[in-house]
Amino acid sequence: MRNVADVLRRDAVGGFLLIGAALVAVLWANSPWAGGYESLRSFSFGPEALHLDLSVQAWAADGLLTLFFFIVGNELKQEFVHGELRHPRRALLPIVAALCGVVLPAAIFAAINLGQGDAARGWGIPMATDAAFAVAVLAVVGRHLPRALRPFLLTLAIVDDLAAIVVIAGFHTEGLSWGPLVGALVLLAVFGLLQRESGLAGWVRRSPVPNWVVFVPLAVVSWALMHASGVHATIAGAAMGLLMRTRALRGETTAPNHRVERLLRPWVMGLALPLFALFSAGVVFGDLGSTLTDTVSLGILAGLLGGKSIGIAGGSWLATKLTPAELKPTLRWIDIVGISHLAGIGFTVSLLISELSYSDAVVLDHAKSAILIASALATALAAVILGLRSAHYRRRATAAPPAKNG
Known part of the structure; x- marks a missing residue:
């Protein structure tokens, strides 16, 4: 089992x-067995009294994906505290981009x-980057790329998704439930306080009760309240990841962020993300000709x-000219161009905004088909550019050092 877990911790395997x-x-959604696929992912279960009677697809997108966003937030916290993004000039670049x-x-x-009337309602669809798919593609095609590209992409995806959530809350929510939202924020603040080095946090760590008995229920209730508020529940996962402590204290062999990530990553890569993809990626293609002539599809x-x-590429370049932001010396602008194409993979949140924007079934099908087509083309473009760059960095790393004269 340990060997399996170690294999599943590799980004490329998860990708x-x-x-x-x-x-x-x-393939399943566009096959003769499409009815079974739709019945499976639309099957609902969960406690209705807690507003959690959700479809299998919703549990995958709002529940399982939360674990991935926890790991993303945790990794970003590590980068902001100890890694590349601790330098303000370098952290500013992906945020502006x-x-x-x-x-x-x-x-x-x-x-x-x-x-075009109601067609314009979908302006928020092309805003978001699907972090799960983008990171997976980067892991598959960019094994030899500079490590700094990964936190750059993660920062892009997090900021994109936060902007998309603001759009959903401001323009596509019938009514934001402030009570659950305030409750979720309070519990997240408690989660953060318990990560501190003294006071109640220290008592929790020293108590005979296992830490997970405190943190797991706290995380679950925070997630449930965030979901009930109308805000995309994955934000709770990202927030908890960003609140994790990154330094080991006396008596600890490893920092809690490393310990929890090592525990969760095999499950996220081997189970949560594949199930999310299985139940979210089943877009049904209709008449391709009418899809490609629809202004909604063309806009997406x-x-x-x-x-x-x-x-992203232009914004990055302008940021280095107009602000103190700087590009890490180990990176080249062609690397940023490759990442900018990778950010064109808009899937989960884009599909969500399309469903909130359009009630007409034909327009909605066109929008979903365009999202999948654009994501596939963005993947192909990014794979070519980043694949070539990865090969370049591999050749440079394995090249023999120049011979010394004399």
């Missing part, structure tokens, strides 16, 4: 499982659908393929 599950979902990569795709979609394609790449 292959995730992409494979997504392909199975697409992400904001540009949010605004430009939305503006392109709005311009294409200007004067242009936003994810053009807006994302131009916004």
Whole structure:
């Protein structure tokens, strides 16, 4: 079992499982057995009194994906405290790039659908980057790329998703439930306080009660309240990851963020992400001709393929010229261009915003098909660029040192 867990901790293995599950979902949803697939992912279960009578698809997207966002937030916390992003000038670059990569795709979609009535409601669809798929593709094609690209991508994805959540809350929520939201924020604050080095946190660590008895129920209730508030529940996972303590104290062999990530990562990579892909990636393709002539589809394609790449790469370059932000010396601008195409993989949150934007079944099918097409093309473009860059870095790492004269 230990060997299996070690294998599943590798990003590339998790990436292959995730992409494979997504392909199975697409083929299944467009096969003669599509009815069984739809019945399975629409099957609902859970306590209705707690507003958790959710479909299998919702449990996968809001529940299982929360574990992935916990790991993402945990990794970002490590980078901000001890890694590349602890330097403000380098942390500023992906944040500015992400904001540009949010605004430009939305503006392109709005311009294409200007004067098209309800079609313009979907301007938020091309804003978000699917962190799970993007990280998986990076792991598969970029094994020899500089390590600094991963936190750059994670920061992009987190900022993108936060912006998308703001759009959902502000423009696509019937009514934000403030009571559950305040409750979730209070419990998250308690979670953060318990990570501290003294006071109640120290008592919890020294008590005979195992720490998980305190933290697991706290995490579950925080997640449930966040879900009940109308805010995407994965934000709770990212927040808890960002609140994890990154330094081992006296009597601890490892910091809690490393300990928890080592425990969760095999389950996330080997089970949670593949199941999420299986139940979320099943987009049904209709008439491709009418899809590609619909302004909604054109706006999504242009936003994810053009807006994302131009916004992120161009925003990064402008940030280095107009702000104190700087590009890490080990990176090149072509690396950022590859990452900017990878950020064009808009899936989970994009599909969610499309469902909230359109009630017309035909328009919704066109939007979903365009999201999948754009994500596939963005993946292909990024794979070519980053694959070539990975090969370049591999050759450079294995090249023999130059001979000394004399």
